[in-house]
Amino acid sequence: MKMQYFIQGGDFSAGGRASTEVKSIIKQFNISPEKIRRIAIALYEAEMNVVAHAFKGKMDVDLRPDHIRVVFIDEGPGIEDIDKAMEEGFSTASDEVRQMGFGAGMGLPNIKRNCDEMLLSSVPGKGTRLEIKVLF
Amino acid sequence: MEKNLKFFIKELGLECKAGEELLNRVPKGAYVSDLLSDVIGKAQEDMIWITTQAHRNIIAVASLKELSAIIVVNDRKVDDDVLESADSEGVVVLSTKEAAFETAGKLYCILYDIDT
Numbered sequence: 196m197k198m199q200y201f202i203q204g205g206d207f208s209a210g211g212r213a214s215t216e217v218k219s220i221i222k223q224f225n226i227s228p229e230k231i232r233r234i235a236i237a238l239y240e241a242e243m244n245v246v247a248h249a250f251k252g253k254m255d256v257d258l259r260p261d262h263i264r265v266v267f268i269d270e271g272p273g274i275e276d277i278d279k280a281m282e283e284g285f286s287t288a289s290d291e292v293r294q295m296g297f298g299a300g301m302g303l304p305n306i307k308r309n310c311d312e313m314l315l316s317s318v319p320g321k322g323t324r325l326e327i328k329v330l331f
Numbered sequence: 332m333e334k335n336l337k338f339f340i341k342e343l344g345l346e347c348k349a350g351e352e353l354l355n356r357v358p359k360g361a362y363v364s365d366l367l368s369d370v371i372g373k374a375q376e377d378m379i380w381i382t383t384q385a386h387r388n389i390i391a392v393a394s395l396k397e398l399s400a401i402i403v404v405n406d407r408k409v410d411d412d413v414l415e416s417a418d419s420e421g422v423v424v425l426s427t428k429e430a431a432f433e434t435a436g437k438l439y440c441i442l443y444d445i446d447t
Contacts, residue, residue: 215391236371239371296389
């Protein structure tokens with residue numbers, strides 16, 4: 196089963212809509228509540244990264260009997276140093292974004308903790324690609 | 332008496348803003364933070380979340396983590412559209428005039444039966 200969602204950069208009021216929708220869809224399948232929670236957390240953090248940092252992006256979901264694979268591709272500033280971005284506490288979020296409680300520098304580590312495979316690549320000045328896989 | 336959300340509302344003088352039909356929930360601990368990803372990473376299911384944040388993304392975080400309730404401190408106003416989304420997502424939103432420190436302190440004493 197495949198689904199695609201558009202994510203608008205900077206739109207915090209709609210932020211989280213795509214991941215919330217995917218959560219309610221996968222709840223209809225025979226997937227453990229713990230897995231559902233992990234998937235929902237990883238997707239929410241990834242979606243909010245696009246909202247907080249990129250101009251726009253899309254989220255492609257591929258749901259299979261034994262796993263879910265979700266790919267986020269955005270157009271935006273990209274990530275200069277991926278190792279640094281993966282460190283807890285490191286963030287390049289703006290003051291405005293931080294005031295809302297985002298930009299704690301824990302989004303990417305939270306994603307890693309809640310998935311089985313994570314692939315992150317980026318071209319600075321162009322955009323970022325994040326692939327997340329969770330096994331059932 | 333079972334320490335459910337109703338009990339905490341009464342003891343701490345909280346106001347229920349959303350999720351009124353869910354006040355039989357029995358919270359297991361609490362977490363204080365204004366950083367959303369910190370809550371996502373560290374809070375556990377069925378905890379109460381104490382925060383000064385009042386925008387709509389707190390509802391998504393509470394729903395994702397299946398938290399017992401959010402207590403918005405310092406009498407911060409929570410907009411109606413945020414409360415509507417809380418009601419539809421099954422998130423309890425409580426409000427207090429007090430600051431996070433006082434709220435957490437009182438909650439801690441009640442949760443762990445400490446006489447003050």
